[in-house]
Amino acid sequence: xxxxxxxxxxISTDEASLLAFKAQITxxxxxxxxxxxxKGTHICNWIGISCSKKHQRVTSLVLTSFGFRGSxxxxxxxxxxxxxxxxxxxxxxxxxxxxxxSLRRLNFLxxxxxxxxxxxxxxxxxxxxxxxxxxxxxDLFGNVPFSIxxxxxxxxxxxxxxRISGNLPRGFCTRLPNLQGLFLSKNQLAGxxxxxxxQCTQLIYLSLSYNQLTGSLPRDMWNLTKLRELYLGWxxxxxxxxSEIDNLSAIRRLSLPRNNLVGILPPCMGNLSNVEVIxxxxxSLHGGIPLEFKHLVNLKGLFLGxxxxxxxxxxxxxNISGLEMxxxxxxxxxxxxxSNIGHTLPNLVGLYFGNNQFTxxxxxxxxxxxxxxxxxxxxxxxxxxxxxxxxxxxxLQFISLQFNQLTNDPSTDKLSFLTSLSNCKYLKTxxxxxxxxxxxxxxxxxxxxxxxxLEYFIATDSGITGKIPTNIxxxxxxxxxxxxxxxxxxxxxDLKPSNILLDxxxxxxxxxxxxxxxLTAETLIAHTKTLGTIGYMAPEYGSEGKVSTxxxxxxxxxxxxxxxxRKSPVDxxxxxxxTLKRWICQSFPNQLVDVVDINLFSLDEENFTSKxxxxxxxxxxALECTNDLPEERICMEDITLRLKKILTQFLQNAVTN
Numbered sequence: 041x042x043x044x045x046x047x048x049x050x051i052s053t054d055e056a057s058l059l060a061f062k063a064q065i066t067x068x069x070x071x072x073x074x075x076x077x078x079k080g081t082h083i084c085n086w087i088g089i090s091c092s093k094k095h096q097r098v099t100s101l102v103l104t105s106f107g108f109r110g111s112x113x114x115x116x117x118x119x120x121x122x123x124x125x126x127x128x129x130x131x132x133x134x135x136x137x138x139x140x141x142s143l144r145r146l147n148f149l150x151x152x153x154x155x156x157x158x159x160x161x162x163x164x165x166x167x168x169x170x171x172x173x174x175x176x177x178x179d180l181f182g183n184v185p186f187s188i189x190x191x192x193x194x195x196x197x198x199x200x201x202x203r204i205s206g207n208l209p210r211g212f213c214t215r216l217p218n219l220q221g222l223f224l225s226k227n228q229l230a231g232x233x234x235x236x237x238x239q240c241t242q243l244i245y246l247s248l249s250y251n252q253l254t255g256s257l258p259r260d261m262w263n264l265t266k267l268r269e270l271y272l273g274w275x276x277x278x279x280x281x282x283s284e285i286d287n288l289s290a291i292r293r294l295s296l297p298r299n300n301l302v303g304i305l306p307p308c309m310g311n312l313s314n315v316e317v318i319x320x321x322x323x324s325l326h327g328g329i330p331l332e333f334k335h336l337v338n339l340k341g342l343f344l345g346x347x348x349x350x351x352x353x354x355x356x357x358x359n360i361s362g363l364e365m366x367x368x369x370x371x372x373x374x375x376x377x378x379s380n381i382g383h384t385l386p387n388l389v390g391l392y393f394g395n396n397q398f399t400x401x402x403x404x405x406x407x408x409x410x411x412x413x414x415x416x417x418x419x420x421x422x423x424x425x426x427x428x429x430x431x432x433x434x435x436l437q438f439i440s441l442q443f444n445q446l447t448n449d450p451s452t453d454k455l456s457f458l459t460s461l462s463n464c465k466y467l468k469t470x471x472x473x474x475x476x477x478x479x480x481x482x483x484x485x486x487x488x489x490x491x492x493x494l495e496y497f498i499a500t501d502s503g504i505t506g507k508i509p510t511n512i513x514x515x516x517x518x519x520x521x522x523x524x525x526x527x528x529x530x531x532x533x534d535l536k537p538s539n540i541l542l543d544x545x546x547x548x549x550x551x552x553x554x555x556x557x558x559l560t561a562e563t564l565i566a567h568t569k570t571l572g573t574i575g576y577m578a579p580e581y582g583s584e585g586k587v588s589t590x591x592x593x594x595x596x597x598x599x600x601x602x603x604x605x606r607k608s609p610v611d612x613x614x615x616x617x618x619t620l621k622r623w624i625c626q627s628f629p630n631q632l633v634d635v636v637d638i639n640l641f642s643l644d645e646e647n648f649t650s651k652x653x654x655x656x657x658x659x660x661x662a663l664e665c666t667n668d669l670p671e672e673r674i675c676m677e678d679i680t681l682r683l684k685k686i687l688t689q690f691l692q693n694a695v696t697n
Contacts, residue, residue, distance in 0.1 A: 053118055054098045055083045060115035067109035067131070090124075097121035104150075105129040112151075117142040128174070129153040136175070141166045150174040152198065157181070160199070165190040176223065177201040184208065184224070189215045198223040200247065207231035208248075213240035221245040225271060229253060233277075238263040247271040249295065254278070262287045273297040273319065280304075281320075286311040297321040297343065305349075307332040319343040321367060326350070329373075333357055345369035345392060359384050367392040369416065376400030382408030394440060395419040402446075407432040414438040418471060425449045426472075431460035436467050442498065443474035453479045455504065462488025473500035473522065480506030486514035494518055501525035593673045597621075597665025600658055606637040621666050628663065629656055650693035657686045 062073045076087045083098065084091035090100035098119050108130040116125070117139025123146055132154040140149070141163025147170055156178040164173065165187025173188070176198045183206035184199065195218050204227040212234070213219065219240045225247045232255035233248065243264050249271040256279030257272075267288055273295050280303035281296075288294070291312055301323040309318075310332025318336075321343045328351035329344070336342075339360050345367040352375030353368070364387050374397040378384070382405035385391075391409070394416040401424035402417060412433050418440035425447050430439070439461070448455045459482045461467065467490045481504060491514045504526040512521075598609055601620050607613065609620040627635045636655050661682050664674045674682070 051083065051096055054121075055079075057113075057115040057118040058083060058086070058089070058098070058101075060113045064113040065108050065110035067107070069107045072103075072106050092121060095121070099145075100124040102126045103130070108132065112137055112156075114139045116140065119143065120145070122146055123169075124148040126150040127154070131155055133157065135159075136161055136180075138163045140164065143167065145169060147171045147193070151178065153177040155179060159183075160185050160188075160204075162187045164188060167191055169193055171218075172196045174198040175202070180204060182206075184212075186212075189213075192216060192218065194219055195242075196221040196223075199227070200224055201226040203228055205229065208234050210234045211236055213237055213243075216240055218242055223247045224251070226250040231255070233258055233261070233272075235260050237261045240264070241266070243267055244290075245269045249273040249275070251275050256280075257282070259284060264288065266290055269293040269295075271295045273299065275299055277301065281306055281309075281325075283308050285309060288312065289314070291315050293317045295319040297323070299323055301325060303327075305330055305333075305344075309333065310335040312336065314338055317341040317343075320347070322346040324348060329353055329357070331356070334359070336360065337362070339363055340387075341365040343367045344371070347371055349373055351375075361385065362387060364388060364411075365390045365392075368396060369393070370395045372397060374398060377403050379403045380405050382406045385409055386411075388412050390414040392416045393420065397421055399423070401425075402427055402441075404429060406430075410434065412436055413466075416440045417444065418442040420444050422446055426455075426457040428457050428460055430457060431463035433464060434466075436461075436464045437493075438469045439467070440469070440471040441475065442471040446472075446475040446477070448477045448479045454482050455479050456482060458482055459484055459488070462490050464493075465489035466493055468493055469496040469498075470494065471496070471498045473498050473502050475502050477503040478505070480504065481509055483509050484511070485509045486511030490515075492516050496520045498522045499526070504528060591670070593665050593676055593679065594670075596676075596679060597662040597673075600662040600665070604637060604640065604655060604658060605635050606639070607635075621663075624659055624663065628659055632656055632659055647693075650690055653693065654686060654690040657682075657689070661686070 058077065062077050065073060068074055072087055083089055084096055088101060088103040089098055091097060092099050099121050101119065101122060102124065104126055108127070110132060111134035112127070112132055114137045117137060120143070122143050125143070125146060126148065128150045129152070132151070133156065135158035136151065136156055138161045141161060144166065146167050149167070149170060149172065152174045153176070157180065159182035160175065160180055162185045165185065168191060170191050171193055173194060173196065177200070180199070180202040181204060184204060186209045188194070188197065189209065189212050192215055194216055197219065198221070200223045204224065206229065208229060213236050220242050221244060222240070223245065229248065229251040230253065233253055235258040237243070237258065238260040244266055246267060246269070250273070253275040254277065257277060259282060262282060262284040265287065268290050269292055270288070271293070274297065277296070277299040279301065281301060283306050285306060286308040292314055294312070294315060295317065297319045298321070301320065303325065304327035305325060307330040310330060313335065315336055316338055317340060319341070322345065324347065326348040329349060331354045334354055334356035337360060340362055341364060343365070346369060349368070349371040350373065353373060355378060358378050358381055361384060363385055366388070367390070369392045376399055381403050386409060388409040389411050390413060392414070395418070398420040400422065402422055404427040406427065407429050410433065413435050414437060415433070416438070419442065422444040423446065426441060428449060448457065455477055461470065462484065486509055494515050495517050496519060498520070500522045501524070504523065505528070507529045508523065598620065601624055602608055607620060611620070614620055614623070623635060632655055633652060640651065661674070661679065665679065667673045
């Protein structure tokens, strides 16, 4: 009878603690606690709760990813049988209660991905059975409490993505013989990495990237023979890579980018037979790539970009068939690519050789690397024709061949390789500027699979001649087109509002492909044959065959009308002399509400007056752009100023209202 009463009392304590926890939650978007955590239901049946079979005490509280808001109640420290506490991926705020340090049976504590602030409680050092401590992705600050090193049972410590500062405690590893993972990335740690890390003999994962660490790497850390993943990037670590690095016999991922490392790549790194990723980019390493790297047969990613490396890439390295990513960008590497590169590297996803001194032709076998998504050969000394079969790279999203000495196929007067590239349905960026082409753009440029994907087409100063194909307007998502410094014939293309990108300064990134940009400085008005769509063209195009910068202004006006009325100038509504422009003129200024896109505002909304004034100002500007006489139109620079002024006035009125 006594035991029964005692158990009932203890269960009541657990229930009271959980109800106090519930009371501190201010938002329960799914109604999890309000519907389930009720006094009419036994606490062991509550969602997220597990109990011991014998005593029916709460042993586990797991409430992850429920969208809870609120603070963590101090009463949680009364759940004396709790061995697992996981409330990660919610929106808890406030400080971590000191009372959690009373949960002496706790072996799993995860408060990650919340909005907790304050310092990490020293009381966590009393959790002598704790094996996992995860406080990552909060807003915690202060030092790493040395008391944590009292918890010799700890296997995982994750304090990453906070604002923890100060130095790593010396002797931290002395009392943590079971530690397997230490994660402190994305904090504000400073000073040198202390010696003694080798005493964490079971360490498998060490992540200290994105901090403010300085000094050279302690030599004893290279004795971590079980270490598989080492992340020290984005710090200010100095010194050489020591020869003892080959003691990391179990290493899989070695990441030290964006530091101040100097010296050469030690040849002994070729002994790291298990390594899969090496990232030493953005340091100050010099010398060549050691021939011994050919022994890294399990390598999948090699990132050595933005260093001072020179010489040729050892040819046997191109035989490491498992390589998926190679980055040598921004060095002084030279030599030619093997003719069979696509056959020996079939798993490539990203190949970044830009800004080096590679020579020779681009091997046609590159298309056998069918998984390629990004290909960067820009800013080298490659020569010869661009391979005609690049369209076989069906996964390609980015290609840069710019600033080389490449040519088009000498058997044709067109850049026919672009026809092949147009088959790449995911291709977003094409950079081919600064080469030695001698031919025209294929008439089918705007056709093909890339018409919906292409966003950037850069072909400045490439020796391109002839006309810009009219179907270039088929690129539905084009944001940037650069064809400057070529010998192109100016044409007018049909560009819809959906192709125009305005940045925060009202600068059009694509503005009708910029006829004014295509005209020479000496001839701002040229008699030529102009291609375009009726409705977008200025009147002088049809009557006099003249192209001028004022024609672009006219097009901007029509585009403004189309954007805000959602009516195309070739809509069925417009017949004969009744045009989009005339429709606007007849409605201006008092009936403009009748022509505006109904999705933009309604008569009963709060900011109606502000929006109406804004729309009137824009249509007034559009009409000034579309005056029949070119000399009476506003200039392009004033359009930008007017749009900025309209935007500013609208925002001010909206706030006032």
